[in-house]
Amino acid sequence: MTVIAPRRLELRDLKACAALFAQVFSTEPWSEPWGVDGALARLEHFHASPGFVGMLSLGDKGEVMGFVLGNLEPYLDCHLFYLREMCVASQRQGQGIGSQLYRALERELAERDVRAVYLATGRDIPAAGFYQGLGFRCSETMAFYAKGLKGD
Template sequence: MERIELRELHVDVIEEIKTFFVEIFTKEPWNDDWSNQEQLHAYIMDLIGNKNSLALGLFEDNVMVGLAMGNIKHWYTGTEYYIEELCIKREEQGRGLGTQFLKAIEGYIKSKGITHIFLQTERTVPAYSFYKKKGFVELTEHVSFIKEC
């Protein structure tokens, strides 16, 4: 019988987190170039190494199959879990683990008094329809900007 478990992750497992993250995001549909190890380490530390960081892993039979990394933010409408990265191991996708992971995250953050999940994704990736199916509401007035300097 498979055992699914949600665990809070910390800096002591950063190497496992980095390996998991790179295995997913360097392939389709993202094709991110995470070959710069210093940049990778700094990025993961930004997400898991701060006072308000919250990293969660979904484990099946003690093997990590899902990862969420982000920060707790206090806002006038309540405390939010701002997810920067959420992923399921590529070979495990399509088994309902993403749905289980989101339900587990929601239960966990509710127990901590957190009232909202905020995240961003691109319209052209499969995650967009997944989040819509799971009850996430697209913020039509919210705009993201970037400027290269």
């Protein structure tokens, strides 16, 4: 199956992306209980947020092979990009689709004078090695903090 060069992700693509997202992130190593409706709500939120940028990779029959998205953030005299989600079809992982998507994203961000990309991911999952292979490094000066909140 041929993969078409990545293009900008548009609103009309979100339902198909949500279906892929729910499928991929419901399996190992994430095993999160995503449904398509919840995934769609998350992706629509990012799409509607200021500074949205996303790229989409399709197969030759129009099926979504993967996507990457996030938001530009003003910082001093430039912009940073917070990569919020990246997803590649489970059966297509390891075939270069994710790298191709990320390179297309970097080209798009370079046109917008983005100076840095940052993201959060698990340290012990394959995604960490993937991002390191793209040149990402764990920050020595910054830390990611989280605090759970329980409802009444």
